Amino acid sequence: MQLYDLHTHTNMSDADFSIEDLVEVEHEQGHILGVSDHLFCCGIYTLREVNAYLDVLCQYSVYRGAEVNMEHRFNLPDELDDRLDYVIASVHSMPDGRGGFVPLNDYFRKRSGYSERYEKNYSSDMNRYYLAYIIQMMEKTFSTQRVDILGHSTVLPCYDELYGTKFLEQWEDMVIGLCKKYQVAIEISGLWHAPGIDMLRKAKGAGIKFSMGSDCHRHLQIGDLSYAERAAEELGLQEDDFFHPRRVLQLDF
Ligand SMILES: [Zn+2]
Numbered sequence: 032m033q034l035y036d037l038h039t040h041t042n043m044s045d046a047d048f049s050i051e052d053l054v055e056v057e058h059e060q061g062h063i064l065g066v067s068d069h070l071f072c073c074g075i076y077t078l079r080e081v082n083a084y085l086d087v088l089c090q091y092s093v094y095r096g097a098e099v100n101m102e103h104r105f106n107l108p109d110e111l112d113d114r115l116d117y118v119i120a121s122v123h124s125m126p127d128g129r130g131g132f133v134p135l136n137d138y139f140r141k142r143s144g145y146s147e148r149y150e151k152n153y154s155s156d157m158n159r160y161y162l163a164y165i166i167q168m169m170e171k172t173f174s175t176q177r178v179d180i181l182g183h184s185t186v187l188p189c190y191d192e193l194y195g196t197k198f199l200e201q202w203e204d205m206v207i208g209l210c211k212k213y214q215v216a217i218e219i220s221g222l223w224h225a226p227g228i229d230m231l232r233k234a235k236g237a238g239i240k241f242s243m244g245s246d247c248h249r250h251l252q253i254g255d256l257s258y259a260e261r262a263a264e265e266l267g268l269q270e271d272d273f274f275h276p277r278r279v280l281q282l283d284f
């Protein structure tokens with residue numbers, strides 16, 4: 032099966048390598064590549080900067096993607112949106128239901144092994160509320176904005192803490208239901224080793240499309256899809272089970 036790495040970053044947002052390095056390594060690995068830098072944070076803030084980012088991607092044989100924060104509105108004007116091959120929406124902070132958000136930067140840094148330091152900044156008593164608000168946010172986002180792929184959907188501290196409960200199983204079913212309803216693919220993440228195989232199996236049963244992404248920010252993480260490959264093999268996923276951008280790429284490697 033041809034592997035697509037559709038979730039990648041560069042030093043245009045918060046990775047520590049250039050697009051040249053990314054393209055070179057991914058193409059050596061034989062991957063079809065999509066670049067999905069963060070929009071509206073981490074270096075690309077304005078529409079002019081989004082346009083400049085897309086101009087850079089046009090110089091390579093890569094899909095032109097973006098990762099956006101689900102917590103914010105991210106609709107682009109048509110002339111920019113038309114140039115994007117896909118949009119990944121991810122949750123990067125937990126809604127507290129009162130209009131505020133609990134940032135997850137430290138959790139992400141700890142979980143991906145960047146730092147040992149981690150100060151818990153939320154209340155475990157609120158875990159079910161966070162997850163319920165995230166469902167509401169997903170539905171609102173999917174129904175009002177363009178989303179092709181749901182990024183690292185289960186990488187949340189409240190998810191970890193409720194793992195194994197009936198509540199969490201039902202939450203997973205709701206996420207799958209929303210992805211089904213709005214035709215959003217579920218990402219299998221190389222960096223985060225998530226979602227787990229049980230949720231992916233349910234998603235497959237529901238006829239959901241999948242997407243693979245390394246979510247690389249460090250050079251060594253480029254193109255690391257080993258978790259996604261193992262999951263795909265275990266579930267017997269075929270090319271057809273995956274979301275692929277529509278545009279035909281000219282491959283020059
Ligand atoms: Zn992300």
Ligand SMILES: [Zn+2]
Pocket residue numbers: 038040098246
């Ligand atoms: Zn990312």
